[in-house]
Amino acid sequence: xxxxxxxxxxxxxxxxxxxxxxxxxxxxxxxxxxxxxxxxxxxxxxxxxxxxxxxxxxx
Numbered sequence: 001x002x003x004x005x006x007x008x009x010x011x012x013x014x015x016x017x018x019x020x021x022x023x024x025x026x027x028x029x030x031x032x033x034x035x036x037x038x039x040x041x042x043x044x045x046x047x048x049x050x051x052x053x054x055x056x057x058x059x
Contacts, residue, residue, distance in 0.1 A: 008041075012035045012036075016035050
């Protein structure tokens with residue numbers, strides 16, 4: 001999970017921030033949505049991972 005966050009999540013987040021600060025989102029919407037989807041997918045994986053650990057601890 002940590003590798004997935006470092007390999008996919010952090011570069012996607014950095015690319016989104018660069019696009020946001022440079023104002024390139026309107027010109028490159030498809031790239032933005034692909035990066036946003038990758039970032040969201042990593043976030044969902046992390047949420048599931050934490051939820052499973054919490055449930056294991058509670059049960």
